[in-house]
Amino acid sequence: MKRFIGFVTKEFYHIFRDKRTMFILFGMPIAQIMLFGFAITNEINNVNIAILDKSKDDETHKIIKKIRASEYFNIEQDIVNENQIESVFQKGKVKAVLVFETDFIKNLQTLKQAKVQVITDATDPNMANTIANYVNSILLNYTQEINKNSKASHLIQTQTQLYYNPELKSVFNFVPGVMTIILMLVSAMMTSISITREKELGTMEVLLVSPLKPFQVIIGKVFPYILLSIINATIILLLGFFVFGMPIEGNLFLLAFESVLFITTALSLGILISTVSNSQQTAMMLSLMGLMLPVILLSGFIFPVSSMPMALQIISNIIPAKWFIIIIKAILLKGATINVIWKETLILVGMTVFFIVVSIKKYKIRLE
Amino acid sequence: MTKEKIIAVQNLSKQFGNFIAVNSISFEVYKGEIFGFLGANGAGKTTAMKMLIGISKPTSGEALVAGFDVKTNTEMVKRSIGYMSQKFSMYDDLTIKENITFFGGIYGLSRNQIKEKTEKLVSQLELEDAVDKLVGSLPLGWKQKLSFSVALLHEPKIVFLDEPTGGVDPITRRQFWEMIYAEADKGTTIFVTTHYMDEAEYCDRVSIMVEGSIEALDTPKNLKKKYNVASMNDVFLKLARNVE
Structure with missing residues (x-):
């Protein structure tokens, strides 16, 4: 336990002393929310x-x-x-x-x-x-x-009711979307970069020669990002709630649980990326191309999945973000309980387990 | 004086697919010895060393390090050794003190031990004024000495140094070797790989690896005599040419 604390302390020094990391961690979520909230909007005014x-x-x-x-x-x-x-x-x-x-x-x-x-x-x-x-x-x-x-009219009129978003506010769509992107970015990209950085600097070798077990090294590296991702998710939800009037209908514990689950999925993906890349650049490119673009394009955040061609709809199923967006929208807007979203939750759990197992396999091969 | 074996290697091999990186090497290293492990790039010395420090599994053969089998008792091997990689392996964005605390911590030293060690180490290296400076701001020579001292924090029986003096000026290299001698005098075994043939002269015994096998192993003096040349550099060239 003492070793673990020492390790995490060191990791926080890395994070807090690197301006770029700090910017991505805390500047980005706020900037994105503000951008989506005030600039990129489907509503019209004046x-x-x-x-x-x-x-x-x-x-x-x-x-x-x-x-x-x-x-x-x-x-x-x-x-x-x-x-x-x-x-x-x-x-x-x-x-x-x-x-x-x-x-x-x-x-x-x-x-x-x-x-x-x-x-x-x-x-x-x-x-x-x-x-x-x-x-x-x-x-x-x-x-x-x-x-x-x-009194003379016989006009038939349609009455449309927009049930969960009566004013068609775009905030209801972008808060879950931005939260998903940020959690993916922070958890997957930042961890994969921070792990490959140790490889690049040669310190990973020293850590592996030390009595620390490989999984202890990985957990030590990943843990700070779990904390930071939770803080980020909280900031985004608070901004959405207080600044943009995003409703939070569902249970807060369920919301927290699902968020931590998605963070874990993203982290395990980050670890997987770090096992296949040897430099920070590769890790970053892999994260951006392999994660960010699909998250933005195929998750249903910007373009609705149901109106995509069949092939893309099928591909979208393997994107964790798609399931998280479904889950979080259900909780925030519809006040859904676990009874409604257990299927999506199970899919995320399954993906996480899969990524972790593959990472462990890859990691072992590398050590051989 | 009877020599105590601290590393014993028997027919150790490592194969990647069809390529035999290390081909059945056998040697012994004695306690308190400075053992030079030489070879050209690609001769297999890094692979061999990785097996000894427990981060690469041998394909076949035996190796005992500090009395522990590298195949089955990696954990104890790791506790008994120190390691300094050619990249100096310290964190540039941490201060000297934080680096020492971190590395002391992962080897399980207590807070008091770390405090004590830090004071001792800093005064030995005359780094009192720099203790709260980031390691990244230090000159290469200092980083290297610091890195060596950090590898010794947990008082290992053997220290593995992987090309420790790359890119350092001759004076600093000289000082560095003085530190190595001082440590060996205390009974610590030094296992060092190097490119510099003049450094090979400082070792008690050297082994020279060529294409996965150990082609020569003796004291520098005996090797020069055997091949009838004036320097270790010539010994090395002669061996490498024989193979070609």
């Missing part, structure tokens, strides 16, 4: 739009007033004819133009139907979609109001 009102009647004025009142849109300018549409888009100041047809109010009253055209600058397709949806919902809202007054 989007500049232009209005071409060919009717200029009471109804259109009411609708425009309603749009102006919403926090989503900012009416940048009014234009007077269709020729201007192209030019306002080219200037790039507005992202969408709303066109009210001539005789809007007349059509609405006589035909019970009037048209509004929403033209979006679709250079950013996601944003165009979002803008169109937001405009639709404002208009829908408006028609509901007039229908209530006139």
Whole structure:
């Protein structure tokens, strides 16, 4: 035990004295959360739009007033004819133009139907979609109001309910995602680098010649990163909860247990990487290419797994991060208990055991 | 005076696939001796040494180090030896004191022992002012002496030095060999591999490995006489040429 403490102390000296390590460990999680939280967002706010009102009647004025009142849109300018549409888009100041047809109010009253055209600058397709949806919902809202007054409507309306994320907040997606990436990065990449560094410096040889057993060396090296990863996970969840209003519905102990499980999976992967690489660079490249990219692309964090081609869907199953994202979303958003996520949990356990067994085998071969 | 055997090697071999790195070597090393283990790069001396320090398993043959079998009792072998690798094997981002504490710790020394050892070692090496400096900031020669002293912290019976003087200036090398002599006088056995043939002259006995086998083993004086040359360098060249 005393040896173990000595070993861990030494490991912490390494970590705290290396600015780059410290940055990756503590700067990155905070930077990523802030970036995803404030900059990379699917929500829209104060989007500049232009209005071409060919009717200029009471109804259109009411609708425009309603749009102006919403926090989503900012009416940048009014234009007077269709020729201007192209030019306002080219200037790039507005992202969408709303066109009210001539005789809007007349059509609405006589035909019970009037048209509004929403033209979006679709250079950013996601944003165009979002803008169109937001405009639709404002208009829908408006028609509901007039229908209530006139009683004359027989319109069938769809009501969509977004159950776990009623406001479609992207924070609900990125907090679990960032947490997964960070835990993977810290646990797998940092441990594989720190183990290969000892190999590169020749100190690993000295450690192996000492009475310490190989597994004691590995545990001593890995332990500090378990602690740091837990701290990181806590920081991310706290930021998500207090700054971005991420709900935490489920049991905190279950959340902690699953996080530690995933940290262990990532660490065992890190150990595996360190057994096959002899330099810090190789370890870093392997971690980045072999872990980071799949985690970002195939885990379902950014692109939904269900809309991938079959081959990629199958591949995504071997990525631990995919299962962790499912687990953690279930706990945070749905308040899931172990009864719901036992299958995913077992998969992670299985993967961890597999990585550890393979590492031990590889390690032995190297010693022969 | 009867010589006490501290290392006894019998037909030790190591094979990687079809390649025989060490081919049935046998030799003995006596207590308190400075034993030079020479050979060109790739001659198999590193592989042979790795088997003796317990980090590589022999394919066949026997080796007793400090009385313990390297195959079956690796644990006790490791406790009885000290090791200094050619890379100096200390942590650059730890201070002298922290390095000593760490290495003392993994060999199971108590806190008091470590404190005592640190004071003694630092005063011997005249490093009192540098004790809280990072090892990375020290000149190579100091690192090397420090590394040797750290390998001796747990008072091992045998110290294995793997090319300890690579890249160091002649004066420092000279000082380093004085430290080795002083340690050998205390009864510690020194097992040293080296490239420098002038250093071979400092050893009590040397063995020369060529292509996995020990081609010569004797005192430097006898070897020079046997091959009728003036220096160990010439002995080495002669042996290497015979094989080619």
